[in-house]
Amino acid sequence: MVWALALILSLTSMVEESSESEKSYYKRxxxxxxxxxxxxxxxxTLKELxxxxxxxxxxxxxxxxxxxxxxxxxxxxxxxxxxxxxxIVLDRSYHHAAMRTLSESDKRGxxxxxxxxxxxxxxxxxxxxxxxxxxxxxxxxxxxxxxPETRLPRNYSRFVGLMEQLFKLGRAPPNGKALLKxxxxxxxxxxxxxxxxxxxxxxxxxxxxxxxxxxxxxxxxEKPVVIIGGFPHGHFSAVTLQxxxxxxxxxxxxxxxxxxxxxxxxxxxxxxSLPMKRLKR
Amino acid sequence: MVWALALILSLTSMVEESSESEKSYYKRxxxxxxxxxxxxxxxxTLKELxxxxxxxxxxxxxxxxxxxxxxxxxxxxxxxxxxxxxxIVLDRSYHHAAMRTLSESDKRGxxxxxxxxxxxxxxxxxxxxxxxxxxxxxxxxxxxxxxPETRLPRNYSRFVGLMEQLFKLGRAPPNGKALLKxxxxxxxxxxxxxxxxxxxxxxxxxxxxxxxxxxxxxxxxEKPVVIIGGFPHGHFSAVTLQxxxxxxxxxxxxxxxxxxxxxxxxxxxxxxSLPMKRLKR
Numbered sequence: 162m163v164w165a166l167a168l169i170l171s172l173t174s175m176v177e178e179s180s181e182s183e184k185s186y187y188k189r190x191x192x193x194x195x196x197x198x199x200x201x202x203x204x205x206t207l208k209e210l211x212x213x214x215x216x217x218x219x220x221x222x223x224x225x226x227x228x229x230x231x232x233x234x235x236x237x238x239x240x241x242x243x244x245x246x247x248x249i250v251l252d253r254s255y256h257h258a259a260m261r262t263l264s265e266s267d268k269r270g271x272x273x274x275x276x277x278x279x280x281x282x283x284x285x286x287x288x289x290x291x292x293x294x295x296x297x298x299x300x301x302x303x304x305x306x307x308x309p310e311t312r313l314p315r316n317y318s319r320f321v322g323l324m325e326q327l328f329k330l331g332r333a334p335p336n337g338k339a340l341l342k343x344x345x346x347x348x349x350x351x352x353x354x355x356x357x358x359x360x361x362x363x364x365x366x367x368x369x370x371x372x373x374x375x376x377x378x379x380x381x382x383e384k385p386v387v388i389i390g391g392f393p394h395g396h397f398s399a400v401t402l403q404x405x406x407x408x409x410x411x412x413x414x415x416x417x418x419x420x421x422x423x424x425x426x427x428x429x430x431x432x433x434s435l436p437m438k439r440l441k442r
Numbered sequence: 443m444v445w446a447l448a449l450i451l452s453l454t455s456m457v458e459e460s461s462e463s464e465k466s467y468y469k470r471x472x473x474x475x476x477x478x479x480x481x482x483x484x485x486x487t488l489k490e491l492x493x494x495x496x497x498x499x500x501x502x503x504x505x506x507x508x509x510x511x512x513x514x515x516x517x518x519x520x521x522x523x524x525x526x527x528x529x530i531v532l533d534r535s536y537h538h539a540a541m542r543t544l545s546e547s548d549k550r551g552x553x554x555x556x557x558x559x560x561x562x563x564x565x566x567x568x569x570x571x572x573x574x575x576x577x578x579x580x581x582x583x584x585x586x587x588x589x590p591e592t593r594l595p596r597n598y599s600r601f602v603g604l605m606e607q608l609f610k611l612g613r614a615p616p617n618g619k620a621l622l623k624x625x626x627x628x629x630x631x632x633x634x635x636x637x638x639x640x641x642x643x644x645x646x647x648x649x650x651x652x653x654x655x656x657x658x659x660x661x662x663x664e665k666p667v668v669i670i671g672g673f674p675h676g677h678f679s680a681v682t683l684q685x686x687x688x689x690x691x692x693x694x695x696x697x698x699x700x701x702x703x704x705x706x707x708x709x710x711x712x713x714x715s716l717p718m719k720r721l722k723r
Contacts, residue, residue: 254597273596277558284698315554316535317598369721373712413720417565423704431654439694440650 213287213385213429214355216296217278217418218348218362218401220391221271223301224328225251225259232259250324268392269300275391276320277419279313285426286439293426296351297391303328304346311340348388352404357386360406363425365415366396367408372428375409380432389421494568494666494710495636498559498699499579499629499643499682501672502552505609506532506540513540531605549673550581556672557601558700560594566707567720574707577632578672584609585627592621629669633685638667641687644706646696647677648689653709656690661713670702 229235230246238255239246253260253270260266275297287293288309297305305327314320323333323341332339352360359382361375379385388405390397402408411421430436510516511527519536520527534541534551541547556578568574569590578586586608595601604614604622613620633641640663642656660666669686671678683689692702711717 252597254600273598277561280558280698281701281704284701286693286695286697289695316533317554319535371717371721411717411721412567413723414567414570416567417561420562420565420704423562423701424708427705427708436652436692440652440692442694 210292211380211383211385211433212292212294213379213387213426214294214296214357215282215422215426216298216348216351216386216388217275217391217422218298218388219268219398220275220297220299221269221393222275222297222299222324222391223251223269223303224325225249225256226263229256229259229263232256234258244325248325248329250321250328252321265300265395267394271393272321272324273317274393274418275324276313276317277417278389278391278422279307280315281419281423282426283307283309283311283313285423285430286435287426287430290435290439292433292435298346298348298351300392302345302347304344304348304351306342306344308338308340348401349404352386355384355386357384358382359384360386360388360404362388362397362401362405362408363411363421364390364397364408365410367410370409370411372411372424373431375407375411376425376428376432379429387425389418389425391418491573492661492664492666492714493573493575494660494668494707495575495577495638496563496703496707497577497579497629497632497667497669498556498672498703499669500549500679501556501578501580502550502674503556503578503580503605503672504532504550504582504584505606506530506537507544510537510540510544513537515539525606529606529610531602531609533602546581546676548675552674553602553605554598555674555699556605557594557598558698559670559672559703560588561596562700562704563707564588564590564592564594566704566711567716568707568711571716571720573714573716579627579629579632581673583626583628585625585629585632587623587625589619589621629682630685633667636665636667638665639663640665641667641669641685643669643678643682643686643689644692644702645671645678645689646691648691651690651692653692653705654712656688656692657706657709657713660710668706670699670706672699 225235225246227247229251235246235249235256239249242249250272251260251270252272256270260270263269279295279297282288282293282295285293288295291309293309295307295309297307299305314323326335327333327341327343331343333341359379361379379387388397388401397405411424416424506516506527508528510532516527516530516537520530523530531553532541532551533553537551541551544550560576560578563569563574563576566574569576572590574590576588576590578588580586595604607616608614608622608624612624614622640660642660660668669678669682678686692705697705
């Protein structure tokens with residue numbers, strides 16, 4: 162009897178402790194997420210603290226390839242901007258004429274896609290909670306790791322300048338803590354490092370699912386990964402398709418990468434009840 | 443008895459007709475929406491066909507104001523781009539030094555906000571269904587009407603060039619059907635023209651609601667209007683606030699205009715079951 166009472170009391174104090182800590186957690190700063198995960202009293206909320214990894218795959222981001230360096234349009238652009246072609250990011254808006262001879266030309270030279278997706282992702286409440294990790298994988302197998310606290314330039318030219326610095330130095334800013342890091346890495350190598358429990362790819366070639374159905378499954382996974390194409394036309398390569406557990410399409414037409422990004426992040430937030438929780442603070 | 447049978451048969455044929463037409467509607471092209479609305483057999487689906495009007499209000503989009511034309515930074519920029527200052531769009535990225543003396547400087551010179559919001563809105567399935575009408579109202583009381591079939595340049599410099607053409611000519615393209623039209627108009631005048639049944643404004647100063655709650659109400663209105671701030675800092679003016687039926691905030695922190703736009707559009711789509719319907723096509 163005494164033993165039972167002691168157990169009840171101890172359980173009550175645990176619940177109270179959880180509840181009190183839970184309240185204070187929501188009031189505390191974001192860096193507390195880590196503390197929170199390590200606290201065994203809160204194991205029941207672990208689902209709500211699982212990091213969503215978003216990979217923008219085969220992104221149309223690269224420096225001007227060597228076989229275009231001598232093209233008149235590229236030479237003019239290089240002279241005007243006082244930069245050697247190997248340090249200039251390929252951009253269809255400016256290098257369209259030169260790009261005609263490129264292989265897979267349709268999938269290349271669109272840094273604006275990466276810009277939009279990163280701004281959408283980094284500005285989301287999910288990222289503000291430090292529950293989102295973003296990687297940009299490029300067509301030429303580079304991977305950019307993006308720290309969640311990164312504040313990207315909203316001006317396009319400055320963003321492209323930042324990418325050019327990144328291709329040159331491998332990191333940004335050049336000194337201090339690296340917020341962006343560029344490495345030579347395949348998508349397969351990146352996924353091996355992440356070691357995901359479930360990988361969803363978005364493609365018009367996939368099976369039809371609503372985003373809600375997809376994120377509901379994702380939110381129940383321990384290490385969910387979402388792969389969105391960072392190119393303007395075409396489909397994922399066969400290599401990428403092999404790395405995906407489930408390929409889905411969420412609309413009858415192709416949607417922009419930034420639209421898919423914002424919708425998936427938002428529905429994932431809903432799946433872990435984040436909008437409600439943030440509103441209550 | 444015969445009369446009753448005839449009635450049943452006639453009703454059956456009506457239902458079949460609806461069902462058949464409904465199927466073919468979903469297969470048909472977008473221009474059919476209009477036909478659909480006019481068909482009295484489909485009055486029960488009217489809710490699903492109500493146009494959402496989105497107004498980006500007090501947007502930070504204007505040409506360089508007269509009192510800055512003689513500022514050295516503006517003169518340099520004007521010379522470099524071979525354009526007179528009155529035809530250049532004010533942009534904090536380039537005219538920051540000159541903007542220090544401006545009144546309400548914090549709310550001005552951010553055409554990128556308009557660019558992002560328009561791309562988000564025009565690329566949405568809701569817009570592809572012609573169920574979205576977008577207006578950009580500016581701080582200086584200009585209103586840009588955007589035709590849903592408009593394909594905006596995704597490159598920022600080209601978008602700014604288009605806005606400069608719009609401020610100069612009042613329309614774009616210069617000839618043929620006007621996809622963008624700029625008029626001198628206050629927000630109040632615009633709303634009188636639209637004659638909305640319900641206007642929701644999004645601001646951190648509003649009452650806390652989830653987007654789902656907001657869009658659920660909007661989708662039941664005949665002429666719902668959503669107002670989102672097109673400026674980087676600060677709040678709506680008192681004039682704007684008077685025009686709003688309900689002021690809401692949907693997150694504990696300020697969200698980017700493009701984030702609010704994409705979330706509101708997506709939730710409105712969900713409220714009218716659009717994602718499911720489009721997936722079934």
